[in-house]
Amino acid sequence: MSTANFIQLFLSGLTMGALYALTAKGLFIAHLATTRMNFGQGEFLMIAAYLSMTLLLVGVRVILVTVLVIALLGLKGWGLERIALRPLDRLKSLVGGQYSWVLTTMGVALIMQNVATLVWGKSSQYSPPLFSASRDNVVKIMGVGVFVEELLVIAAAFLVVGLFYVFLFLTTHGRAVRAIAFNRETAALLGIDVTRTTVLVFVIASVLAAISGILVGPIVTVQPHMGLVFTVKALAVASLGGFANPLGVLAGAIIFGMAESFSNYFNSAFGDLYPLLVVLALLVVKPSGLFGEAKADVR
Amino acid sequence: MKKIGVTLGAILSSAALGGASFAAEVKVGVVMGLSGPPAIVDFGESYLQGMKLALKDYSAAGKHKVEFIVYDDEANPQKAVSLVQRLLQSDKVPLIIGTVSSGNVLAFAPIVQKAGVPLIAGPAIASNITSQFIEEKPSFIFRCSMVEKFQIEGMLDWGVKTFKKIGLVHSTTGYGNFAAKEIADGVKARGASLVAVEAVAPNVSDLTPQMLKMKESGAELVLNFHESFELVFRPMSKIDYKPTIAGNWGLSSLKVRDIVGTKEIEGTVMGQALDLSLDAPKAFVARMEKEYGKEFRWPVLAALGYDAAQVALKALDTAKSMEPEAIRDALEAVDGIKAISATPAKPYGPKDHECLDREHVFLGVWKDGAVVRLKY
Numbered sequence: 001m002s003t004a005n006f007i008q009l010f011l012s013g014l015t016m017g018a019l020y021a022l023t024a025k026g027l028f029i030a031h032l033a034t035t036r037m038n039f040g041q042g043e044f045l046m047i048a049a050y051l052s053m054t055l056l057l058v059g060v061r062v063i064l065v066t067v068l069v070i071a072l073l074g075l076k077g078w079g080l081e082r083i084a085l086r087p088l089d090r091l092k093s094l095v096g097g098q099y100s101w102v103l104t105t106m107g108v109a110l111i112m113q114n115v116a117t118l119v120w121g122k123s124s125q126y127s128p129p130l131f132s133a134s135r136d137n138v139v140k141i142m143g144v145g146v147f148v149e150e151l152l153v154i155a156a157a158f159l160v161v162g163l164f165y166v167f168l169f170l171t172t173h174g175r176a177v178r179a180i181a182f183n184r185e186t187a188a189l190l191g192i193d194v195t196r197t198t199v200l201v202f203v204i205a206s207v208l209a210a211i212s213g214i215l216v217g218p219i220v221t222v223q224p225h226m227g228l229v230f231t232v233k234a235l236a237v238a239s240l241g242g243f244a245n246p247l248g249v250l251a252g253a254i255i256f257g258m259a260e261s262f263s264n265y266f267n268s269a270f271g272d273l274y275p276l277l278v279v280l281a282l283l284v285v286k287p288s289g290l291f292g293e294a295k296a297d298v299r
Numbered sequence: 300m301k302k303i304g305v306t307l308g309a310i311l312s313s314a315a316l317g318g319a320s321f322a323a324e325v326k327v328g329v330v331m332g333l334s335g336p337p338a339i340v341d342f343g344e345s346y347l348q349g350m351k352l353a354l355k356d357y358s359a360a361g362k363h364k365v366e367f368i369v370y371d372d373e374a375n376p377q378k379a380v381s382l383v384q385r386l387l388q389s390d391k392v393p394l395i396i397g398t399v400s401s402g403n404v405l406a407f408a409p410i411v412q413k414a415g416v417p418l419i420a421g422p423a424i425a426s427n428i429t430s431q432f433i434e435e436k437p438s439f440i441f442r443c444s445m446v447e448k449f450q451i452e453g454m455l456d457w458g459v460k461t462f463k464k465i466g467l468v469h470s471t472t473g474y475g476n477f478a479a480k481e482i483a484d485g486v487k488a489r490g491a492s493l494v495a496v497e498a499v500a501p502n503v504s505d506l507t508p509q510m511l512k513m514k515e516s517g518a519e520l521v522l523n524f525h526e527s528f529e530l531v532f533r534p535m536s537k538i539d540y541k542p543t544i545a546g547n548w549g550l551s552s553l554k555v556r557d558i559v560g561t562k563e564i565e566g567t568v569m570g571q572a573l574d575l576s577l578d579a580p581k582a583f584v585a586r587m588e589k590e591y592g593k594e595f596r597w598p599v600l601a602a603l604g605y606d607a608a609q610v611a612l613k614a615l616d617t618a619k620s621m622e623p624e625a626i627r628d629a630l631e632a633v634d635g636i637k638a639i640s641a642t643p644a645k646p647y648g649p650k651d652h653e654c655l656d657r658e659h660v661f662l663g664v665w666k667d668g669a670v671v672r673l674k675y
Contacts, residue, residue: 005511008538012507121637122340122530123596124335128560134559136536145537221529221558223337229502265508269471271500 015150017257018157022212023234033201040109042227044136048213053127077206116224134198163248242289332399335374338526345597349604375396377404401425417627429652443607443654450570465520466495470525478524507534514540571663573599602639
């Protein structure tokens with residue numbers, strides 16, 4: 001393999017990994033604070049991609065698109081917690097009741113798929129580039145081409161990791177998230193508003209889906225069924241990272257993206273088989289994930 | 300199971316038909332892929348749009364009151380089989396038209412054949428749909444659609460003559476693997492070989508690795524047999540690689556053009572059965588645009604849907620009765636069709652149950668945002 005091809009595949013893997021990381025971080029933050037996840041995280045991303053596409057196509061400026069989509073998805077995250085999760089808390093004491101959120105978040109995902117189909121149609125759609133009128137806004141890095149949007153995805157994934165650390169360790173709300181992750185009752189006794197913090201993590205997860213959706217549109221084809229793949233891969237990535245800290249999620253995502261890119265180069269016949277085998281092999285070696293610990297971890 | 304569409308029909312007085320012997324209310328069963336993967340939906344909805352327009356035209360001049368009973372098989376073989384059984388046993392239709400997925404058609408065709416009810420398959424394209432039944436006495440399986448092997452043969456005749464190095468990108472679905480085998484055999488039969496063969500599994504959205512392999516191999520022509528037709532185009536500008544892309548008729552979709560870009564898709568070649576340089580197809584496209592607006596997105600699919608319905612409705616008019624056997628016989632004898640697509644005036648015969656034969660399939664090429672006949 002030539003050096004140029006190696007760099008090309010590396011950047012390609014990094015881009016896809018960054019996309020999975022952004023989705024997986026949404027799963028991570030919700031799981032950290034509530035031990036629950038939004039199985040419709042990919043569908044939130046899909047809705048954000050559609051909203052972004054629609055606004056861009058009618059000529060709204062990128063910055064305004066970003067603000068609007070983030071605000072709308074944040075609202076959706078709030079709605080998810082209020083409508084699909086919180087009312088089920090009273091079922092916790094019933095057998096299996098603590099897992100009702102799996103069904104409700106999946107149900108919301110299906111509803112969103114159907115809403116997207118009704119609003120935007122069943123066909124795949126073209127989403128324009130964020131910063132160019134043409135479809136070939138390629139920049140050269142070490143002699144190989146990369147789309148500006150791909151660089152943005154990579155930058156966003158790393159930036160979000162940094163912001164997560166700042167949020168979790170340097171802000172009051174972040175400390176509240178860590179506290180309820182450790183023990184909800186104790187956190188409540190210490191005066192932390194557990195309900196509000198729970199809402200906050202689902203809003204953050206949705207905002208992450210919004211960022212992913214805005215960035216992913218110009219890179220892949222937008223269609224109502226695009227979300228599930230991202231949810232499944234993000235789950236694999238978060239498991240590989242260990243659901244432990246933002247850096248673990250990023251590392252897991254990059255490993256997955258690289259495995260996907262290079263395995264498709266050497267043997268394209270099996271698609272996701274190789275990256276998933278990598279995840280399985282690593283989990284066999286370290287069941288708690290690369291950055292996870294066997295004991296409770298609230299870093 | 301949802302019944303998503305109905306009716307559209309009319310009775311024409313027998314006087315207007317010059318004394319025709321009877322007029323009946325006829326239910327025609329339609330199984331179509333109308334939800335699920337976007338590529339399937341585009342095929343199914345486009346074909347159905349053409350069918351509905353044909354029925355609308357028939358309603359103004361036809362002999363019977365015809366109703367389409369439309370069911371969505373969701374690209375699911377089990378569902379397709381159960382819907383066909385419902386059409387046969389509950390709705391008791393004497394004729395069925397459908398569907399998109401070749402696997403679905405191959406799953407229910409034996410049931411329809413055994414029931415003795417004629418089927419006009421379409422827009423499924425697997426090569427063996429009618430051929431495996433043609434020796435039956437009689438065969439009830441007809442088709443009005445592209446035939447995969449005809450477009451592959453046309454493409455390879457042109458490709459091998461025009462390019463020194465040919466590569467293949469195919470999906471790992473049943474369709475993609477089947478096409479890959481037909482292409483590999485066809486290239487070998489023409490004394491050439493493929494310089495690279497790359498697969499794309501479902502859920503893979505970045506084809507940079509596969510297209511890098513194509514570039515490395517020096518492929519000047521990349522045959523694209525993947526259901527997500529746009530994927531091969533995406534990495535081309537970043538890896539600075541501009542081969543000619545050729546593939547099945549899916550590449551002629553207006554949706555694919557919009558996603559890939561008019562400039563980027565220029566020169567792309569595909570199997571085709573609709574010549575838009577002719578007046579009748581042009582007028583048809585104008586009518587479809589007026590009828591369906593933005594929802595109209597695939598001229599050749601709509602044209603074949605129109606022609607399939609035309610053939611079916613004409614068979615109903617000429618059949619001796621509304622019994623399935625009589626309609627089957629009428630289908631074989633139908634003549635005088637003024638087709639929009641390349642379908643001949645007499646599409647079928649006792650040993651030919653395909654609307655399109657090898658000589659009717661040609662190659663189209665994107666030029667200035669429209670598909671025109673490729674001259675070579």
